[in-house]
Structures are given as structure tokens and as C-alpha cells.
Amino acid sequence: MGVENFVDWLRDAARTLHDNAAYLTELDSAIGDADHGANMDRGFAAIVALLDESTFDSVDELMKKAGMTLVSKVGGASGPLYGTFFLRFGTALAGAELTPATIGEAFKAGVGGILARGKPELGDKTMYDAWAPALEAYDAAVSGGSGLKEALEAAAEAAAKGRDATVPLVARKGRASYLGERSAGHQDPGATSTTLLLESAARTLA
Amino acid sequence: MGVENFVDWLRDAARTLHDNAAYLTELDSAIGDADHGANMDRGFAAIVALLDESTFDSVDELMKKAGMTLVSKVGGASGPLYGTFFLRFGTALAGAELTPATIGEAFKAGVGGILARGKPELGDKTMYDAWAPALEAYDAAVSGGSGLKEALEAAAEAAAKGRDATVPLVARKGRASYLGERSAGHQDPGATSTTLLLESAARTLA
Amino acid sequence: MGGMKKLINEPGDVVSEALRGMAAAHPDRLRVDLENRIVYRKDAPRPGKVGLISGGGSGHEPMHGGFVGFGMLDAACAGEVFTSPVPDQMMAATKEVDAGAGVLHIVKNYTGDVMNFEMAAELAEDTEVLSVVTNDDVAVQDSLYTAGRRGVGVTVLLEKIVGAAAEEGRSLQEVAELATKVNDNGRSMGMALTSCTVPAAGKPTFDLAENEMEVGIGIHGEPGRQRLPLAPAKDIAAMLVDPVLGDLPYQQGDSVIAFVNGMGGTPLIELYLMFNEVAQLLDRAGITVARSLVGNYITSLEMAGCSVTLLKVDDELVRLWDAPVNTPGLRWGA
Amino acid sequence: MGGMKKLINEPGDVVSEALRGMAAAHPDRLRVDLENRIVYRKDAPRPGKVGLISGGGSGHEPMHGGFVGFGMLDAACAGEVFTSPVPDQMMAATKEVDAGAGVLHIVKNYTGDVMNFEMAAELAEDTEVLSVVTNDDVAVQDSLYTAGRRGVGVTVLLEKIVGAAAEEGRSLQEVAELATKVNDNGRSMGMALTSCTVPAAGKPTFDLAENEMEVGIGIHGEPGRQRLPLAPAKDIAAMLVDPVLGDLPYQQGDSVIAFVNGMGGTPLIELYLMFNEVAQLLDRAGITVARSLVGNYITSLEMAGCSVTLLKVDDELVRLWDAPVNTPGLRWGA
Numbered sequence A, B: 001m002g003v004e005n006f007v008d009w010l011r012d013a014a015r016t017l018h019d020n021a022a023y024l025t026e027l028d029s030a031i032g033d034a035d036h037g038a039n040m041d042r043g044f045a046a047i048v049a050l051l052d053e054s055t056f057d058s059v060d061e062l063m064k065k066a067g068m069t070l071v072s073k074v075g076g077a078s079g080p081l082y083g084t085f086f087l088r089f090g091t092a093l094a095g096a097e098l099t100p101a102t103i104g105e106a107f108k109a110g111v112g113g114i115l116a117r118g119k120p121e122l123g124d125k126t127m128y129d130a131w132a133p134a135l136e137a138y139d140a141a142v143s144g145g146s147g148l149k150e151a152l153e154a155a156a157e158a159a160a161k162g163r164d165a166t167v168p169l170v171a172r173k174g175r176a177s178y179l180g181e182r183s184a185g186h187q188d189p190g191a192t193s194t195t196l197l198l199e200s201a202a203r204t205l206a
Numbered sequence C, D: 001m002g003g004m005k006k007l008i009n010e011p012g013d014v015v016s017e018a019l020r021g022m023a024a025a026h027p028d029r030l031r032v033d034l035e036n037r038i039v040y041r042k043d044a045p046r047p048g049k050v051g052l053i054s055g056g057g058s059g060h061e062p063m064h065g066g067f068v069g070f071g072m073l074d075a076a077c078a079g080e081v082f083t084s085p086v087p088d089q090m091m092a093a094t095k096e097v098d099a100g101a102g103v104l105h106i107v108k109n110y111t112g113d114v115m116n117f118e119m120a121a122e123l124a125e126d127t128e129v130l131s132v133v134t135n136d137d138v139a140v141q142d143s144l145y146t147a148g149r150r151g152v153g154v155t156v157l158l159e160k161i162v163g164a165a166a167e168e169g170r171s172l173q174e175v176a177e178l179a180t181k182v183n184d185n186g187r188s189m190g191m192a193l194t195s196c197t198v199p200a201a202g203k204p205t206f207d208l209a210e211n212e213m214e215v216g217i218g219i220h221g222e223p224g225r226q227r228l229p230l231a232p233a234k235d236i237a238a239m240l241v242d243p244v245l246g247d248l249p250y251q252q253g254d255s256v257i258a259f260v261n262g263m264g265g266t267p268l269i270e271l272y273l274m275f276n277e278v279a280q281l282l283d284r285a286g287i288t289v290a291r292s293l294v295g296n297y298i299t300s301l302e303m304a305g306c307s308v309t310l311l312k313v314d315d316e317l318v319r320l321w322d323a324p325v326n327t328p329g330l331r332w333g334a
């Protein structure tokens, strides 16, 4: 378990987000402004470019740089939110050994960053509706003695459930909130990309 | 045979042009700017308004006023052309008795007005391609001893043939000429409205 | 209104209601004769100044009504959509703006416009009238076998430049000669991505497939010279610039006003992108962009597309271009 | 490019190529940092003057890059189409235009814009930065249960008015207070007749039937608050003006700047027609139109539709509105 695994994660996530860019944009067309796929794709392509030209000694350095890249390349709502997630994730890991528990702390710090930036509440129909149950499931799994892979699988599964649960919601944050009742019946693009990210983590980190 | 018949003609022509406005505009859409129907309809509606509020003692006065109305209300290419036709038609009839021959003279003067204004040549794919054979047929009929009705019927028939003959032509005058070869295969809107006018004359003047 | 997506009430009222809107929006600068559909510069006639009149079908906004004001037109006559105005309007405007120095009619070369302006000039006996007919559209190739080249983008530049000269107090003869000089040194070419819908017609003038465009269009929603597969901006720019350059011809070392015009439905971001392509082509041809104009100035209702106009300029033309102008559609220095 | 009719090359290059076009078209007034996608006033920073910065997603042209220049913005940061720019851009612009008097960030209220500008202000430690967030869109009704009202048309008027105040040498605090005053006195509402197509998405953001319209839209091609049957301009004007009037509320005797804005694909003839309707409604409500603005100023790519913005003004605001401005998008008196 080391930097390579996190590099794998970011590369795999970039591929997944690229393959799902049109899908994410379509979700964003229904209740947003039709750019979420392009935003995520642009951000993770920049991370891949970074990985191609630099090597990283530590996971915290890597994740901070990935976060800064997202902040610098994405823009929109998702840039600061995902960027802050990775920045805080990396910061929390500084000097720490990589264990399911420390990674859980970093996960929590990252989600805390999203909360600090976007002030979402559960049920607002945002990416937080995927992040929050994912973090909870991860922690429960680790407390129950699971290894990293199992915990991440639990997190990804919970994120997917949270994502699906955004469908009937009326949005109260982000662009979709402008639609009022019309936002119900559509799946949140950010919760969808979050789930893709966590599924990718479950595939690659372990 | 008197003013009433010419009033009938103008009213009948207005109805016909109104009923065919969408058709004329459609022809003009293919090789022009999609306004010929609206132009003719607007002009003849103004003539009807004139007829509703004024009475005319003589055909020359009536036709001159109708011509001035077209000049003042239509615009585009068709306004000056049809306007000049009626103006000269009326002027030629001033003081004259109404006979197939004097009407033929007026007809000729009117077509001369179109020639003077638009400088069309036969085969340019314009209204002149209907007017010229119509005038010729009229004259031939009158020379052959026909009455007004027969002569006008001959004129309308010749106009219709001239109109149909515009279809394969490449336009050399008016807006359609900008299309070059692409104008071939379409019927000229002005030749079509001219035919409608002459068919209306054959129905009403006699 | 089925099948037509426009911010209008009755199709027949579009022109008069838009003129009312102009009057309401610009009471400081314009006076609108609603009955005759003439937009006047508020302070017309200007003593001693040659009167400048233009006009044409509506649907080309801001041209011409939006170019009325200090340093440009004294009056603009608005016809129905895509239909030239009538002689009565031009006559009334001619009389109204004549301050004794005569009046110049700026006419775009279309059969209808030319005939109606001719009749007006014949009828406006007491006023000295000269006319200039713009015909800058290189898409119309065989002038002998057509109604001649259309007047398009150069008309905008001409109204500005000649307006500045008239403001300086030049004579009718001089103003008319300058107008001819501008027209002679300008060329244009346009293209469409979509058709437009004439309100009274209620449906698009022509149908274009998703992957097609019309090249060599005018400004009346008419189909163009050629229907071609949709192409990248770079290729479209070349299709417009090359025939323009070759026609005058413009030569290495020439200075031009480069004008990228939108047809009404194309947003500014695309026009600037096109300008980037045009500027590169001119640079490669060794032609200097002395001044530029980018925007929707001579339009075809809501048509998507653009045109490129180049006007070869000398110091005099640049100076007149830079002179102050204050109209709703074009304004600087005032 | 199938299914998308735009004058572009690669969808990913639209913003940078359009910026190149702006640079080529306005070398006299603008300096464009192509790498950071920042449009600067050529002579920025101006000694002693508060720097004014705005920015946002692209696709709203002329906003904001077209409002850079004397009497308006010092810099504008361009994001991807409909995507707010990133903190790095805002930070770079902030540093560049800071002449010691501090910098005002003019931010439209969207989650992305607000967060990115916030991060930039946190990072630009050495510069005194204040922010104003515009939120004039009355279509967003329950501010508590939403991201709050969107910043739309008032942003244009604010950039002009606050730009004039900054030009006068007012302090950062004063300029920020004025900005708040303008935002507090302005309200807007918009509608769409058609969707627009984000270049990277390649197809329309939403589908509207031939006889439908969206009312209560923003400026990002998003669907609106309500889908309604297409209506005449007169009714549409009332749907936009009534909620605006009722919200501030504007009262009999008030003076306003009345701004009828096109969404990018609506031609000027329709906007003037709409202005006619709006002016009549204001007249009936006893509200005086002190100044007016009609045109495509804050757009959604090639979307057809319009918005109405009213800004209640006093003598000070009118004087600042009238002050000279020289930008590609708005120009008078200079």
C-alpha cells in the first residue's frame, strides 16, 4: 500500500470520469448547466498530465497536488468542492502511516472540506448525499474490522445508494435548486461523480 | 362595361391574392425572400380599403389611384412594378372609350411601364415572362375579332404558360438571380401573381 | 403563432411595434415618425449639412434605424420585413432632412430598393438628391446575368464614414464621391448556419440539415450560392475571406477595416472566434487591420451565420471612421 | 460537430480562440493574458484607482470581457463555457490590477462563482479585497431553500455604475457600498424561447416544443422555473415585469434604468418590440424610464429569449450611468 496505489486510483478515476463525461453532462443538462462531465474530465485529465510529468514521494503530497490541480483547472462548483476534498485528504495524511484508520481520518477531513466550502445538508440533493453515507459506511466497516478494500466497497455501495436517493429530492443547493419542484425526478450529477470516484477507489486502492 | 367592372376586378384580385398569399410566399421562399404573398396581399388590401371609402367616376382615375396605392403600400420589387403597370394602364385610358382595343392599348402601356422600371427581358424568369405572352395573346385575339372576355381569357392562358415556362429558367433579374443555377426548377412568384391577376380579369371584366 | 418562436404579437405589427420601442428607448437622440415609419435624428435637419438617408426592409437591425444620429444618418426609412420601403417614405424623409445642402440616398443594391428610391428621387423635385448604391457582395459573381451584386456589410461602414464627412460640412457632390470611394474599396461575403423565419411567412425560408450550411447568402434569409457540409470556423473563414481578398483585389501592404458581422442569431463569442480566424488570414496575406468591428450590425432576423467585410482604407477613411458618432447602434467619441 | 451549428473549431478551444479574437479586435483598449484567460484594460493598473474585477463562465458575451475598459472593469476572468473561472485566474488578476487602493470582486451569485472568488480572496493576501455578490433574479423565489437568487442583468448595470465611481477615485469601501446599493435596487426576470447548446455537450441543454417557452431562466442555458405555452410579446412582458415590479417593490414615481436584454439568439427587432411593451407597462405603473438599455449584453450562448432588468435610480446613479465609458461592449462619451 503506497503512492502507486493512489496514482492508480487517480488514473482509473480519470478514465472512468472520461468514459462517463457525456452521461454526467446529460444529468447536468436536466437540472443544471450541462458542464459537469466536461468539468470532471478536464480536472482529472490535468491530474493525469501531472502524474505523467512528476513523481511523488508521499500520498499526502500527491493528494494535495491533485486537489490543487482540481482547484486550478475545474472551476464551477465541483472544482472547489472536489479540490478541497483532495487538499484536506492529503493534508490529513501528512506524516501518517497508511492504514484503514488513517485513511478514514483523511476521508473524514476531505468530506469536512466539502461541508466547509459548500455548506450542504443531507437531502439537499448534492454530492454530499453520496459522500456522507459513504464516509459513515467506511467508518462502520473499519470499526467492524474490515480491511481497506472491504471498507471502500462498503463506502462505494453506500454512495451509490445515496446517489440513487437524490432522484426524488427537491434540490436546495447548487444550480438545481433554481428549478424548485422541477428538480425532483432527476439524479444529482455531483452525487453520481462522487460514486464513480469511490467505486474507482474500491477497485484500485487495496 | 364601366368602372364597376374594374372595381369588381380589383376586389376579386384582392381575394385571389389573399387566398394565394401563403402559396406566393412559399414560391418566394425557394428563390427569394419569402415576402411576395404578404406584399401582394398588403397592396391589394389597401386597394380594397380605398374602394370601400371612395367612389370613382372613371376607370383611368380608378386605375391610377390603384397604381399609386400599390406604389405607396407594397415596396419591394413588386410594388413599383405592379404600381407602374396600373398607373400607366390608367393614364392610357384617360378620356378613352372602353373597347377591347383601347384596353389593349392600356395593357400595352402598363407592360411598357414594367419594362421601363425593371428592364426585364424575356426569359429572365420574372413577371415579365407572364406579362409579355399575355399581352401578345390579347392583341392577337382582338385582332382576330375576339371580344374582351375572350381576349382576356387568351391572355390569362398565355400568362399561365409563361408562368409555367419560368420553372426551368435560370433567373437573371431580381433576387432569384443571386442563386444562379440554383434558381432553376422553381416557378417565379411574380409570374404567378401576374397570372392570378389576369385570370381574375378574365373572370370579372366583360 | 404555431411554428414560429419570436418575441412578437401579430406578425403584421412587428415593424411598427419595434419602431415604437426604438422611440421609447432613445427619446434623447431619435424622433420616430410612426405613420411613415421613418427614424429621424432628433435634431434634423442640421443647418448647412447634407442630409443622409438610408432605408430598406426591416429585419436587418440595428441597420438602418440604429445608425441614425450624430455623425451618421439623418433619417432611415423602414420597410416591412425584407421588403424595401416605399417612395412616399423616402420622399417624406428627403424633404424633412433637406437643409438646403441636398440629400444623399444610400441605397443597397436590390431591385426593390433601387426602384423605390429611384421613384422617390424622381418625385422629390425641390430637393437636390444624389444616390449611392452599395454592391459589395462578392457571392454574386456574374453581375451581367444577375441583378448585380447585393449591398451588404459595406453599407454600415459607408454610413459611418460618409456620416462623418457630412458632419464636417462637405458638399453633396463631395459626400457622394466619398460614398462611391467607400463602396469601391469594400467587399463582403456571408454564410448561414440556419435559416430565418419571416414573421408574415410563419416558417423558415429554407430548410438546412443539421450538417449543412449555406455559403454566399445575402441578408434577406435567401438561400445562398452553395449548400455545403458544415465546416470548422477556420475553413469557413477561408471560404469568406479568400473570395473577398481576390476580388478587389486586396494586396500585401493594404490597410483595411475588418468587419466580422453576425446575422442576428450568432452570439458574440462565435463572432470573436471568427475574427480570430479572419485576423490570421489577413496577417498571412500581409494585410494590416487598421480598425475592426465585430458584432451584429447588418442582420437577417434570427439567422445564425456571419459575414466578413473588408474595406481598404487610407488615412482619410481612417480619420473619418474614428470621428465621433452617436447612434443607438454605433457610438464612440460622443 | 454533428448536431451543433456553431462557428467554432474544436469545442474545447472555443474560449481561448474567442479571447484571441478579442485581443486581435481591440488591441487599442485591451490586453489579454491568454494563458490565464484574463482580459485586462490595456492601461491597468491605474494609479490610485480601486481595481474592479469580475469574471464568470464564458458564453455570456459581451459580459464580462466586453466590459473591460475605461469607466468599467479593470479585468475579467473567463471560465470555460458556463463554468466559473478558477481562483488562480482571479488571484492573478487581483494582483495585476491592484494599484494600492484595493480591489473589488464583482461576483454573480452562483455556488461555483462564489466559492472560487472566495478562495481567490483568501489567497490574495497582500491585496485588500472586497466582494459584492449580485443576486437580482426574482425567478428564484425561496432564497432560504435554494442557493439564493442568481446574479443576472443587474451585474451589467453595476459594472458600469461602479466603474464610473472607481474612475472618480472613490475608496474601496465607498465603491463596495455603491455596488451594494446598486444590487439592492435592481431586479430581473428572464425567459427563453429556445435552449442553447454548450459546445462540449454538443446538444441542446433542454428540449422545448415549438409551442412552449421557459419562464424564469438564468443565464446558463438551464431550464426555467416554469414551462408555459408560447405567448405574445405583450403577455411575456407582463410575466417578466410584474414579478420584478412587485419584488422590490418599485413604486409609482420611481425612476428606473430599464434594461431589455437579449439572451444571444434574439434579434434586436424583437428586443425593441419587447422594450415597447415594457415601457408601456412601466408607464401604466407610474414609473419613469430615466435611462434605457436594449440589446444582447448578458447572454446564454445562442439562446433565444430575453430578460428585463429594472434598476431604481437616484440622481447619483444616473450621473454615474451617464459618465463616459469606453469598452468593447458599452461605450459613450469617450
Ligand SMILES: Nc1ncnc2c1ncn2[C@@H]1O[C@H](COP(=O)(O)OP(=O)(O)O)[C@@H](O)[C@H]1O
Pocket (backbone or CB within 6 Å): A028, A032, A033, A035, A036, A039, A040, A075, A076, A077, A078, A079, A081, A114, A117, A118, A119, A120, A125, A126, A127, A128, A173, A174, A175, A188, A189, A190, A191, D082, D083, D084, D111, D112, D113
Ligand atoms: N453547495 C453545494 N454543496 C455541495 N455540493 C454542491 C453544492 N452546490 C453544487 N454542488 C454539487 O456540484 C454539482 C454540480 O457541479 P458542476 O456542474 O461541475 O458545477 P456548476 O454547478 O457550477 O455547473 C452538483 O450536482 C452538486 O452535486
Ligand SMILES: Nc1ncnc2c1ncn2[C@@H]1O[C@H](COP(=O)(O)OP(=O)(O)O)[C@@H](O)[C@H]1O
Pocket (backbone or CB within 6 Å): B028, B032, B033, B035, B036, B039, B040, B075, B076, B077, B078, B079, B081, B114, B117, B118, B119, B120, B125, B126, B127, B128, B173, B174, B175, B188, B189, B190, B191, C082, C083, C084, C111, C112, C113
Ligand atoms: N427587374 C425586374 N423586372 C421585372 N420583374 C421583376 C424584376 N425583379 C423582380 N421582379 C419580379 O418581382 C418578383 C418578386 O417580388 P417581391 O417578392 O414582392 O419583391 P422582392 O424581390 O423585393 O422581395 C419576382 O418574382 C419577379 O417576378
Ligand SMILES: [Mg+2]
Pocket (backbone or CB within 6 Å): A028, A032, A033, A034, A035, A036, A076, A175
Ligand atoms: Mg454544471
Ligand SMILES: [Mg+2]
Pocket (backbone or CB within 6 Å): B028, B032, B033, B034, B035, B036, B076, B175
Ligand atoms: Mg420577395
Ligand SMILES: [Mg+2]
Pocket (backbone or CB within 6 Å): B033, B035, B076, B077, C057, C082, C083, C084, C112
Ligand atoms: Mg422582399
Ligand SMILES: [Mg+2]
Pocket (backbone or CB within 6 Å): A033, A035, A076, A077, D057, D082, D083, D084, D112
Ligand atoms: Mg457550470
